[in-house]
Amino acid sequence: MQKILLGIGIALIFLGSFGASYTWNHDHRTAATLDEYATTDFQVARDGDGNWEGATLSLWDYRYDDAKLLNKAIVFTDDAPWEIDAATKQTSKGLSHENKLFFHFPHVSLKDLLVAKEIRVKFFYDNGQSIDLPLSKKVLLAWQRKLRW
Numbered sequence: 838m839q840k841i842l843l844g845i846g847i848a849l850i851f852l853g854s855f856g857a858s859y860t861w862n863h864d865h866r867t868a869a870t871l872d873e874y875a876t877t878d879f880q881v882a883r884d885g886d887g888n889w890e891g892a893t894l895s896l897w898d899y900r901y902d903d904a905k906l907l908n909k910a911i912v913f914t915d916d917a918p919w920e921i922d923a924a925t926k927q928t929s930k931g932l933s934h935e936n937k938l939f940f941h942f943p944h945v946s947l948k949d950l951l952v953a954k955e956i957r958v959k960f961f962y963d964n965g966q967s968i969d970l971p972l973s974k975k976v977l978l979a980w981q982r983k984l985r986w
Contacts, residue, residue: 870973871958874898877976881947881983889984892942892950896960899933904962906936913957914949923960951984953977 868874875898882890898906906925911918923940938960942950950956956977959969972980 868970870976871896871970872973872976874968874970879976879980879983881986889944889947891944892947892984894938894940894942894958896938896958898936898938898968899930900936901933902964903927903934904964904966906938907961907963909961910938910940911959912942912946913955913959914946914953915955917949919943919946919949947984951981953981956980 871877875896877897878895879892880895881892884890894912905927906923908923908925910921910923912921913919919942921940921942923938925939926937928935928937955971957969957971959967961967
């Protein structure tokens, strides 16, 4: 009986080690929308007359592997791509890493954002992984509400 329990204990240790190393080295989260995958903040800048000056997206992604965000993103408005240069930063938070991505939407893209039926954001990591997710309907409407104000 002791040999059986010892065997089960060793098997559990190996499975736990494999699971921890897999979680540490691979981001295998599933999400249907960008707001399920990462924290985002969309802000619109206006001049004194209330006209658009620009818009900025901030994105925070927490993951266990140490892959870093690349300084580019693509925003698709109804499948029309806007390639955008981004600023990125990674900081360690215990066992996880916080990746921050900031980019400024080109002024000419704001009208497309306002009338889009779907907006997708694609960003890239230095390990070859890319994340390409649409905004949820709720977040899409919130972005468009900020643009209309």
